[in-house]
Amino acid sequence: MSAPTAQPPSGDSADPAVDAVFAALADPTRRHLVELLAAAPGATATGLAATLPISRQAVAKHLATLDQAGLVHSRRNGRELRFELEPRPLTDAAAWIAAVGGEWDGRLERLRQLLER
Amino acid sequence: MGCVSTLAHTVERSVLLAAPAQRVWDALTDASLLSEWLADEVQLEPWEGGEVVCRDEEGEERRGEVRLVEEAERIAFDWWREGEAPSRVELVIDAVGNETRVTVIESGAWPAASPTPALLAATWGARLRTLALALGRLVLA
Numbered sequence: 001m002s003a004p005t006a007q008p009p010s011g012d013s014a015d016p017a018v019d020a021v022f023a024a025l026a027d028p029t030r031r032h033l034v035e036l037l038a039a040a041p042g043a044t045a046t047g048l049a050a051t052l053p054i055s056r057q058a059v060a061k062h063l064a065t066l067d068q069a070g071l072v073h074s075r076r077n078g079r080e081l082r083f084e085l086e087p088r089p090l091t092d093a094a095a096w097i098a099a100v101g102g103e104w105d106g107r108l109e110r111l112r113q114l115l116e117r
Numbered sequence: 118m119g120c121v122s123t124l125a126h127t128v129e130r131s132v133l134l135a136a137p138a139q140r141v142w143d144a145l146t147d148a149s150l151l152s153e154w155l156a157d158e159v160q161l162e163p164w165e166g167g168e169v170v171c172r173d174e175e176g177e178e179r180r181g182e183v184r185l186v187e188e189a190e191r192i193a194f195d196w197w198r199e200g201e202a203p204s205r206v207e208l209v210i211d212a213v214g215n216e217t218r219v220t221v222i223e224s225g226a227w228p229a230a231s232p233t234p235a236l237l238a239a240t241w242g243a244r245l246r247t248l249a250l251a252l253g254r255l256v257l258a
Binding site: 096097101104107108110111113114115116 | 128130131132134135136140141144150153154155204219221223225
């Protein structure tokens with residue numbers, strides 16, 4: 001039983017890697033890129049730029065930021081560099097949000113039944 | 118995105134109850150009433166630093182500590198499953214006409230089994246809402 005010494009969640013992250021994830025996703029263009037990569041794994045910077053009102057160079061810069069944050073990875077295919085989403089941290093987070101929300105839905109329904117019966 | 122730092126990684130739910138605020142407050146702070154809805158067996162000392170123990174019938178146990186009590190307005194506690202990081206639960210009461218709204222906000226840590234040590238190592242606060250928003254669209258959609 002080590003948990004009582006654990007500190008409650010605070011507003012600051014002490015982990016630079018985590019800061020990089022949040023900073024990466026704070027930018028709407030990068031969130032859009034993540035969405036595009038979710039829909040089209042293996043896209044190139046050129047292909048992504050074609051659907052965005054920004055240059056290929058700007059896309060490449062955003063992809064580098066996402067890469068540094070661990071949210072995408074790239075692989076070389078001949079002369080092309082193809083990008084894929086690294087969804088694991090996102091999937092874990094989504095599962096947490098769904099599970100905790102579902103638990104509270106159940107508890108609050110029981111609270112309603114307790115108080116309104 | 119200048120406001121990102123004011124946001125938190127949270128789950129929020131609310132329910133509007135046809136009951137007076139004092140009765141709702143009792144249901145949030147009286148262990149025998151809490152055992153009717155929060156978990157199958159609840160011990161909760163409704164003062165700051167008070168102990169929290171919740172068990173369900175499958176035997177799962179959470180322990181916790183009360184962090185904040187504002188009489189008839191809000192109570193907050195941290196709780197955790199053994200071996201996992203704590204999450205913060207805040208229950209807030211608002212009178213709405215003849216009814217009472219209860220809002221719950223849980224801000225927490227990822228499951229201990231998470232394969233992402235960098236995220237696990239984090240303390241959860243501000244900028245995680247950004248992640249949650251991204252997730253809601255990307256993964257749950």
